[in-house]
Amino acid sequence: MEKILMRGNEAVAEAAVRAGCRLYFGYPITPQNEISEYLSFRLPQVGGVFLQAESEVAAIHMVYGAAATGARVMTSSSGPGVSLMQEGLSCLAAAELPCVVVNMSRGGPGVGNIQPAQSDYFQAVKGGGHGDYRLIVLAPSTVQELVDLTYRAFYLADKYRNPVEILGDGMLGQMMEPVTFREPEFPPLPPKDWAIRGKGSGPRKWVVCLDLDPKGLEALNLKLQRKYRLLEEQETDYDTFGDPEPEILLVGFGTVGRILKSVVREGKKEGLKLALFRPITLFPFPKAALFEKAKGVKGILVVEMNLGQMLEDVELVVRGKVPVFFLGHTGGVIPTVSEILEYVHGLLKEEIRV
Amino acid sequence: MEKILMRGNEAVAEAAVRAGCRLYFGYPITPQNEISEYLSFRLPQVGGVFLQAESEVAAIHMVYGAAATGARVMTSSSGPGVSLMQEGLSCLAAAELPCVVVNMSRGGPGVGNIQPAQSDYFQAVKGGGHGDYRLIVLAPSTVQELVDLTYRAFYLADKYRNPVEILGDGMLGQMMEPVTFREPEFPPLPPKDWAIRGKGSGPRKWVVCLDLDPKGLEALNLKLQRKYRLLEEQETDYDTFGDPEPEILLVGFGTVGRILKSVVREGKKEGLKLALFRPITLFPFPKAALFEKAKGVKGILVVEMNLGQMLEDVELVVRGKVPVFFLGHTGGVIPTVSEILEYVHGLLKEEIRV
Amino acid sequence: MPRARVVINREFCKGCALCTYACPRGILVISRDFNSRGYYPVMVTDEEQCAGCGFCAQVCPDVAIAVYRE
Amino acid sequence: MPRARVVINREFCKGCALCTYACPRGILVISRDFNSRGYYPVMVTDEEQCAGCGFCAQVCPDVAIAVYRE
Amino acid sequence: MKHHEILIAGFGGQGVLFLGRVLAVAGMFEGYEVSWYPSYGPEMRGGTANCTVIISDEEIGATISDRPGICIVMNEPSFFRFTPTVQSGGLLLVNTSLVRAKCEREDLEVLPVPANDLAKLYLDGAEVTNTIILGALLARCPVVQRESAERALVECLRGKREKLYTLNLKALEVGWEFVAKGA
Amino acid sequence: MKHHEILIAGFGGQGVLFLGRVLAVAGMFEGYEVSWYPSYGPEMRGGTANCTVIISDEEIGATISDRPGICIVMNEPSFFRFTPTVQSGGLLLVNTSLVRAKCEREDLEVLPVPANDLAKLYLDGAEVTNTIILGALLARCPVVQRESAERALVECLRGKREKLYTLNLKALEVGWEFVAKGA
Amino acid sequence: MKVVFERPKTLLEKPFTYCPGCHHGLAQRLIAEVIEELGIADRTIGVGPIGCSVYIYEFIDVDFVVGAHGRAPAIATGIKRSLPDRVVFSYQGDGDIAAIGTAEIIHVANRGELITSFFVNNAVFGMTGGQMAPTTLLGQKTKTTPLGRDPQVHGFPFRLGECLSVLEGSAYIARVALTRPQFIRQAKECIRKAFLTQMEGKGFSLIEILSPCPTNWGMSPKEAVDWLEEKMIPYFPLGELKVKGCNSRETP
C-alpha cells in the first residue's frame, strides 16, 4: 500500500473522512489548525459539511445536534478549547451520543503556550466536566497510529454510544511521517434506531440529557457504569516493547511512548534491561496488562509531558507492590532520550529504595 | 454568640461578605440561587458589587478581572455552570489569582437534575480544565462549617494566590441549620503588591496567564507544584469521629460525612466498632492522616454521592494495605443511614476478603 | 338546545381564570371544587348564553377548552 | 542644511515600504542591507527634499520614524 | 432522648415551608440540634411543596427522612404520596378540610384537623391554616414548647410580615384548642 | 546503521520547511523511517522558521533533536541560535550569502554555500536558495541519494507548483556542482 | 356541531407542567397547530431549551433534541446541517437565548441558518425562580434586582429581535403577544410565516413571544397579562421587525 508523508493533523482528518465522518464543527486553535483547514476542502468533496463555529462551546453543541441525527461527526481543539467543551462533553456522555473529539494538547494551564504537552490527561480521563461520566480516550504515538485510532474511534463511539477523545499533542499534530490508510475491518454495528431524524411514519423519539427524577438519573448512571466496565473488559489496548524481563519498566503514552522506545533501544546498547509499557487506551486503562507486566520488575518509571497525571492510574494498578518513579516535563518542554536514560542510570545506581 | 437558623446558600453568602468579599459575579442555577439572591441586596449594603453575568463563562472572567485588582471576589454555580468555568479556572490558577468559587453540586452528567450529588469531585480535585493546575478544594458538611470554611477559603486564596473551590451540594445549599458567625483570627497576609490598580507613580505591572516559551511555562508549573506541595504540608484538614480502634473506617466528605456520623452512632448502638474519617480539604487531600487512621482496621468503606471518585484518592493512600469497599449513590439519590449500616453488617459477616 | 357547546377539561384546567375575562358573555366562572392536581377549574354557568366565539379556548394557556357551534 | 530631518530606527523598521508610498516627495526607498532581524529597512535618499510633512511617520506601522522640522 | 423527624407537605401556597421553619427555630431556641430541608426545584412548578424538619439532641446526620415519625399532610396529593412513608406508630396529621380520603394504615395515629374550616369559622378565612396545624400538632405532641413556637413566630415574621403576628398567635390558639378541647 | 538528525533554519520565506519535506520524502522513498517536525506558532510571526528531519533505519522516537548531526542555517539569527547545538563532529551548512559571522567552534565541519549569490549568478535570482542548499548538502553528505531527492521534488511540487520542477532541478544541480567541483 | 376550537392532535393529550396563567403552553399549542396545518410533523425536529419549558418534548408530537442551557441554536445547526431537508425549530426562554446563549443565536442568525427560533420572553428567569433576565424591564423587581433593575448597574432590557434584525442572515423576525384573541391570531400567522421562511430557504427566522410569568412576577394570571400589555409591549413593540431584505420598521 502506498505510503504518503503526511502531517499528523491532516492524517487524522483524512482518516476521519475515510471512516465515514461527514460533519465537522470546530474553532481554530494552534496546534491543530491543519485539521480544520484540511477538512474545509476535503469534506465538501465527499458531500460532507465543514462548519467553522463561533466558539468551541458552539462547536461541541453542533456536534451534539449532528450526533443526535446518527451521523458520524467530529470536532477538534486543544487545551483551552477542550476546557470550554466540558459541559458539552458531559451532555454528550449523558445523552449517549457517539462522536469523536481530537485534543492536540498544548502547554497549560491558562492560555499557556502552543507547544506539545500531555497535561490534559486528567481532564480527558477522569472527566473534566461534571458528573459520573467517562470518555473513551485513545492515545496515538505515531502518525500511522493516529490514522488507525481515528478509524477505531468512530467505531467505538458508535458501538458504545459514547464520545471518544483522541488525545494527541502538538508534536503529533504538527509532525509528518509516512502513513498508509489501511481501512480496518470492524464487526458490523447495530442500526442507529435511536437517531433523531424526524418521526416519519414511526413513533416519535427524543434525545435529552436530563432526568429530574433522582432514581431515573441514577439508573442512567448505573447504565453508563456498566458500559464503562464492559469497555474495560473488551477494549483496553496497549503496546509493549523491549526486554522480556526488564529491570525497569518504563510507562508513557503518546509522544512520550515513542521517545521511551528510543530509550529502551539506547538503554539496551548500554546494557540496561528496560521495557516499555505504553497504554493506547487511556480510558479504559489497561489495568490488568500493566499489573502483569509490573510483576518482577525492580521499579517502574512513569514519564509524562505533565507533572504526574497518568502516574496516579499507574499507582492505582501497582498499589505499592513495586516502587513507582516519575519524570516529567510540562509547558511544552519535551523530555529527551538522554535525560531519561540518565535518570534510569541514577535509579539503578541507588538500587531503588522504596 | 447568637445562633441564627440560616439556609446554607445564604450562610455562605453572609460569611463571604464578612470575610471581606466585595464583588460577586454569577449566573443563576439551581440549587444555589439563594447565594446570588442574598448577595444582590447584601453587597450593595456594604458598598460592594453584585453583578449577574450573562453566563458562567463571563462570570468567571469577571472574577478574573476583579481578582487581578486584588479585591476579594467570588462566584458560585453548580455542575454544568462550573463545567463552563473550567477554562477560566485554569487561567486563574495560571495567573495565580485568588478567588473563591462555590459549587453546590447537583446530579449529573449533562443537564442532569438539581438534587444533591458529589459527582463533581474529579472535576474539582483533579482539575477539570487543561494543564497541571490544582484548585484548593474545601468540603463542608454542615451549614456552620460552610460558614467557617468560607472565611478560610478567602484566607487561603490570598495566602497561596490560588483559586479555592468550596464543594458543597444541593442539600447543604438548601437546608437550614443554626449558625453563628465567629470571625476567625488568621495570621496577617502579605500585601497584594502584585495587584493591577493602574501604575500610579510606580512601575507598571501586568497579570497574564501565558508564556509562549516552554522553559518559562515549565518554570511557572514547577512553581505551582511547589505551592501545591506546601499546601499539602500546611493546610490539610479532616475530621475524625467514633471508635478509637475501629473495625471499619468509614470515609466520606461533605453531606455524606454527616450521614456517616449518624452511621457511626447508630452502629455503636448495634455494637459495631466504627469510625469516620472525613476529609475537609479535598485538595490537598489529607493523605498522611488517612494513612495513619487506616492502620489496623479490617476494612475501609468509602461512601460518596457519586460512583467512586474520592475512592481513588483513598486507594492511592491505602495502596492495597487494607481492603477498600465502596458504596455510592448518584443522580440525586442520597444514601441512607440504614442502607449503609446494612452494608457494613454485610462486610463484617463476610469477614472481609481482599 | 344551546347554539354552542363549551367542553372544559377539568383535569387540564388550572383555574387561571384568563378565559373568564376573555368571554364576552361572562358565563365562565371558577368552580369551588378542586381537581386532582389541586386546581379549581373553570365551569360554564349558562351554556345557553354561549356565543360559540371560541375566545375562551383561544386564550386558554392550558388548551383545556374545546368549543363547538351549530 | 535641510529644512527637515527624518530619523529612521533601522532596527524597528521592517521594510514594509508603506512609508515610501506615503511620502509625497518620493525620497524613501528600501535599502539593500538587512538589519539584525533580517528586514531591509527603509532609508532617505535625499533629505534636502524632505518637506517635513510627517506622513511617513504617521503611516509607519512600526513607529520607526521620527520627523523634525525647523 | 429527643429525636423528631417531621415531614410537612402541601400545595405551594399553604405555607408548609414557613411552618417547618417555625418548628426548627423553636427547636433551636430550646437548645436542640435542628435542621430544615425543603423540596426544591421544578417540583414547585407543579404546585406542591414539602420540607423535613429534624429536632434532636444529637448532631443531625441526614436531613431528610425516609421514615418520618411525624407527617403533616395539608392536601390530598401529599396525603397519598407521604402516608405510606410514615414510621409505624407515627403520627399523621391530616388537614381534613382538603383531604377527603381516609387513612387505611392501622399502625398510625391519625390526627384530623379541618384547618381551612377552622380558619373560616374563627379567623375570617385568613390564610393561616399552617399555623392552625402547628397549634394542633403542639397540643397533641410537644415537639417543642408552645412558648418557643410563639417566640419562633416572632422571629420568622420579622420584617415585612410583622403585622401578621397577632393573627398567627390566634391561629395557633385555634389549632391548639381544637385538639386540646377534643376534636 | 543509518541515522541522521537534520535541523534546517532560516527566515520564513526561505523555504526551510519545504527543504525539510523534500529530504523526508526522499528518505521515505528509500525505505527509511523518516519524520519531519516544524517549529510552529507565533515564532513564525517573528519571521523565522525551522524544522527537524530525521532519517533512520530504526523506528523514530523523539522527532526533535537537541544535538542535530547536520544543521543548515540559512540566515544569521539561525546561525547564532543553532550553531551551539550541533553535535560535536557534526556538519554545519551555512548560507554565506546572508551569514557574515564566522563559526568559532572547531569541532564542526563547516560547509559554506553562498546560496543567494549562486541563485543570482546562475538562476536569475530565482527564489530557490533552499534547493541549492539541498544540492550542496547531498553533494557533501548523501543522507539520501540525489535521484531520490529529485523524485521527492516531483512529489513535493505536485499540484500548483508543478511548473517549478525544472527550475528546482537546476537549483539542485547548482548546489551540487558548487560543492562537488569544490567551493 | 362544527368545531370552533379543539386541541390540535400534534399537541399531545396531557396537562402542561406550567404554572396557572403561564403562556408557555399557549405558545406551544400555536406551534403545534402550525406544524399540523403545514403537514410537516413527520419531518420536523424540535430543539428544546433549559428553562421552564424544558419538557416541551413531552407535549409536541415531533422528534426532539434537548441539550445544554442556551445552546439550542448550535444544536439546531448540527441537526440542520446533517439533515438539510428537515424542518428544524428551537424553542428558548429569554435567559436561554439572550443571556447564556447570546453568541449562539447571533451567529445562527448571521449565518442565515435555515432554522426557526421561538423566543419566549417573560422578562425573567422562570425556572430558576425569578432572577433578572436580559429582558427584565427597568425598575422591575426580581430576585436578583430586589430594588428594581437599575440601568447603571444592570444595564438595559435587551431587545434581541432588533439586534438580530441588523444581521444579514436573518430573513424574518417578528414579535408577538398572546394576551388577546386577535394577538393570538396574528401570532399564529407570524409563526406560519417563520416556518415558511425556513422551508423556502430564505434564511433564519425568529418569533419573539412576550409571555407572562405570574409566579415570578408575583401576580395573578390576569394581573400578569395586564402588566405585559401595559409595561412590556411599549418597550418591546409588537410587529414584524424584519421581512427578508428589508427592515419593515426602524430599529428604535
Add this chain to the structure above:
Amino acid sequence: MKVVFERPKTLLEKPFTYCPGCHHGLAQRLIAEVIEELGIADRTIGVGPIGCSVYIYEFIDVDFVVGAHGRAPAIATGIKRSLPDRVVFSYQGDGDIAAIGTAEIIHVANRGELITSFFVNNAVFGMTGGQMAPTTLLGQKTKTTPLGRDPQVHGFPFRLGECLSVLEGSAYIARVALTRPQFIRQAKECIRKAFLTQMEGKGFSLIEILSPCPTNWGMSPKEAVDWLEEKMIPYFPLGELKVKGCNSRETP
C-alpha cells in the same frame, strides 16, 4: 528643530512583534498617544486579547491584564467594577471579539459598562494562521474558506459595530482605518472621544479599526492596504456609527 513626529513615551521603546505592514502597531501607537495626551497613563488599565496582539502589554506603558481568548470585555468589567475610577480599555481582534467573545461584547455594551473597546478588524484570524473570521468578506479566501466565503455555508461578514449600536448601553461607536494620514488623524480623534465617553460616564464605547493582515491575506503590505480600502471599507463603512443617544447613521 520642532518635533513633527516622535514616538510617544507611552509606547515602550522596543520593536513590535507584528509582521511587516501589520497595523496592530499603528493602532497601539494611537492608543498610547491618546492616553499620553489625556494624562491618564497612571490610572489606565488595559486588557489584552488572545490573538496576534496578545503581547500588547509589552508595548503600552500602562498596567495590563490578559486572560482567555474572547473574554476581555468580561475581564474589563471585573476590573472596572472593582476600581470604578480607573480608565479601562480592552483591545481585541475580530476572532476574539466577534466570534468566541460575542456574548461578552454584546452584554458589556448592553450594560453600558464604562469601558472602551478597541476592535481590530482584519477580516481573518491572524494568530492562528489565517482562518475565516466573522468579518471575512464574501468570496474572500482563507485557510478555512479555500473557495472563498460563501454566505450559504458560512454566513455573512458580521458588522459588530452596527449590531452594538442598536443597544441602549452603547454611547459611542466608530469605525476607522489607518491606511492614510488623514484616516489616521480621524482615527485618533475617535479614540480620544471614546476615552472621553468613558471618563464622562456616558456609557460603553468602541472603536472598530480596519486593519490589514498582509501575511494571511497573502499580499504585500501595499497590496494589503489597497485591498482594505477597496474591499473592506465599502462593506464596513468608516465613520461614527453611534454618538450617545442617536444613531448618527442608519444601520445598513
